[in-house]
Amino acid sequence: MNPHFHRKQELPDAASAIPGRTTPLATAETHFVNGRPLKGGIPAGFETVFFGMGCFWGAERLLWELDGVWVTSVGYAGGLTLNPTYEETCTGQTGHTEVVQVVFDPAAIAFADLLKAFWENHDPTQGMRQGNDLGTQYRSAIYTTGDAQAEVTLASLQIYNERLAESGHGAITTEIGPMGVYYYAEEYHQQYLAKNPGGYCNIGGTGVSCPAGLQD
Numbered sequence: 001m002n003p004h005f006h007r008k009q010e011l012p013d014a015a016s017a018i019p020g021r022t023t024p025l026a027t028a029e030t031h032f033v034n035g036r037p038l039k040g041g042i043p044a045g046f047e048t049v050f051f052g053m054g055c056f057w058g059a060e061r062l063l064w065e066l067d068g069v070w071v072t073s074v075g076y077a078g079g080l081t082l083n084p085t086y087e088e089t090c091t092g093q094t095g096h097t098e099v100v101q102v103v104f105d106p107a108a109i110a111f112a113d114l115l116k117a118f119w120e121n122h123d124p125t126q127g128m129r130q131g132n133d134l135g136t137q138y139r140s141a142i143y144t145t146g147d148a149q150a151e152v153t154l155a156s157l158q159i160y161n162e163r164l165a166e167s168g169h170g171a172i173t174t175e176i177g178p179m180g181v182y183y184y185a186e187e188y189h190q191q192y193l194a195k196n197p198g199g200y201c202n203i204g205g206t207g208v209s210c211p212a213g214l215q216d
Contacts, residue, residue: 008092008135009128012080018093020082027184028073032191033064036071038184046070048103049114049149050077050179052141053122054130056098057192058201062121063102064191068109073101074192075184078141078175083183092136097175099141101182111149112212115156118142119210121203124160125170131202140172143179150178160210167208 012018030037042048053059056074064072076084079095089096104114122130124140144150153176161172184190193199 010092011095011136012093014080016093017080017095018084018088018091020084020088020094022082024083025085025184025186028187028190031064031071031073033194034071038071038073038190042103043070043105045107046103046105047111047149048101048145048179049111050099050101050141050143050145050182051114051118052078052097052099052139052143052175053118053203054098054133054138054140055200055202056100056185056189057199058203059122060100060191061193061201062117062203063100063114066104066109066114066117068105068107068113070103070105072103072191073184074189075099075101075182076137077143077180077182086186086189089137090135094137096137096183097139097141098137098185099143099182110212111152112156115142115153116210116212119156119160120205120208123204123206124172124174125164125206127173131204133202140174142174142176144177145179150176156210160208163208163210164206167206169206169208 076096081094084094
């Protein structure tokens, strides 16, 4: 087996991870589509969650278009490298996965509806890949911010796992846990498909529907 291929399928440990840098990467200050600030300025009562669905370009467009989503950004999470670059993340030696930060109004869109969009628009059973995109940076992930989100996420996972099994799919491999450190991606990645309408988009699910709530 090609050793580079093997490395991209396994998460690094602290000794082998790229150390990174203490200075954050330069990135956009406002959302290219709606003009809202990417950092700070979140209205009171709004919530944040982070989704990894493979390449973050298509995932971000899907999510910013949902009613009730206030702002989105893309970045890196779940790994070890400080302030990683895109090129470093693509080596598989940062431990990070590509994620979309979603700030939403829970009075306008239920968290369960965000989960429905997450489950249905990628394949959460593929491990360290998403379609033809291969590597740890493409793994499926949900990083929550609060106990209530975590509870709903785990209940949703159980229901969707059952739906997938009934349809002949494998078990969900999505990484689920509380959000740690989020690193904003470089400016050109933010709202990439609005800037580049003909750009690559990997969004596509299993075809198995997920209930919007916790009831079957």
